[in-house]
Amino acid sequence: MYKDELRGAGPTKQKYLTAARELPPERIRVGFSWDDKQAGETVSCHGVAVQADQEGQVQAGHCPDLPGLDARRLDPIHPNGLAYRLQWGAIRYAINMAFIALMAAEEGLSAAAYRKWAMSQVHFALGDAGHSYVVGFGKNPPQRPHHRGSSCPMMPAPCGWNDQRQAGPNPHTLFGALVGGPDKSGSYSDKRDDYVRNEVACDYNAAFQGAVAALKSLYLRKLYPN
Template identity: 50%
Template sequence: PLEWMLKCHTGPNELYVQVGDGGQDHGFWGRPEDMTMSRPAYKITASRPGSDIAAEYAAAFAVSYLVFKEKDPEFATKLLTHAKQLYDFAVHHKARYSDSVNQAAAYYRSDKYEDELTWGAAWLYRVTNDTKYLSWAEQFYITGPDWGQSWDDKYSGNMILLYNMTGKDIYKNDIEATFNDWMPGGSIPYSPKGMAFRSQWGALRYASNMAFMALLAADVGIHPDEYRHWARTQIGYALGDSGRSFVVGFGTNPPKRPHHRSSSCPSRPSPCSFADQQQPGPNPHTLYGALVGGPNGNDQYTDDRKDYVSNEVACDYNAGFQSAVAGLKHLKL
């Protein structure tokens, strides 16, 4: 994935950010290798910038530098070079990427770019110890409790990173205010069986993402016992403490009909089409490990491939979930 992302950065102020048109892509049900329609690529440039996505790429490359700096120093150096270029692009050409790439707006409209400017700068400061990045991270920081970490929201991650690096109370206070909202008794409702229900579309995504954030906050010394216990309850719910699993191929009564094109297709040479979306049986292929969106606020869930709100799977659903599972395993919770 990192090599693919590096190829997208084709110049200091040029970054490809989307492949395919969302309307056409959603009009196709089949295997990805059978998508032979036109799939245009869209980029941001100095004249049509996207601070949020450029800074997000910078953050990803900076984090990956830490992963590869010892096992592959040459590759790590390349990642860091691109991270610095992309952050310079992001901070000196400010705009939301979805305002520059209209084709992204219908599906992944960005709310703000300031949180990503903080996110990218904080990770670059963590890697380089260059105070200009810390200055930018604090300049663009948005204070207050977080709605919930997601592809469009880096607030919780920013709080934890900056508190860990500076020890300042402003960041600790925002972390505590965030989890005061998220934990029982706060402003976020809970299902009868104990899921923090932030939003119906991908409900378990938000609960899992914030479980991961809680584990990270605990690691920097903020209410470690309370936050770790809460994270365990949310991940436990997804894995089956609720009475059923919401992870494909795992646990008791897991989802068998995730809203996922290729796993719903029969084996070749049989064709695949929207008829396979409609067929009532389990997906022919098991998408092991995928977290589905999950139930509503009353713990009600139907394993229905056509219900993309509750049964869709996505990279951003699994990212926080798998990270939280890894954190709980590390702690043996």
């Protein structure tokens, strides 16, 4: 969207250029979530500044760098390959950052490294770690996500706390939902009441869908990382 707006003139364009100049230069953390937008701002800043630099209005160097994708500059790496940042919804942070890395690659920023790293994080979620963290997909996927509608019985039966505590799989398969994922040690439990590791949320899935679509695009363009 910001690139389209750059083709015109006026206050919207100037707003983006000002943001590009003023974005603080400190390195961003590996993670992108509802309360931390620095990674997305960085990629947007680069796209705006590169275009504006061609017009002699701002230098792309005003934008901070994305973090390097090597073990020395990533947040701690999970035993099975997940870029681990925080306990609550650990996969969410890594997958969201994978989406940002794929966006950065499209801007020409460390494209090969960013694409390969993003692929590793998405593949982790899809089952490369030994089982899938996506409900209804892959090997041994979660069957008891912390989700009210999925865990309630078929209507018109009532739904209550006893349904949350029942031991079997959820009556309804919440296809495609990404759960929170393992803790720092690699431990994961497919338990409905474990809302730290088995919760689902819109902000878990939003960038996940985008990252999967981006990888599909790379495949179709014969750019899929090895």
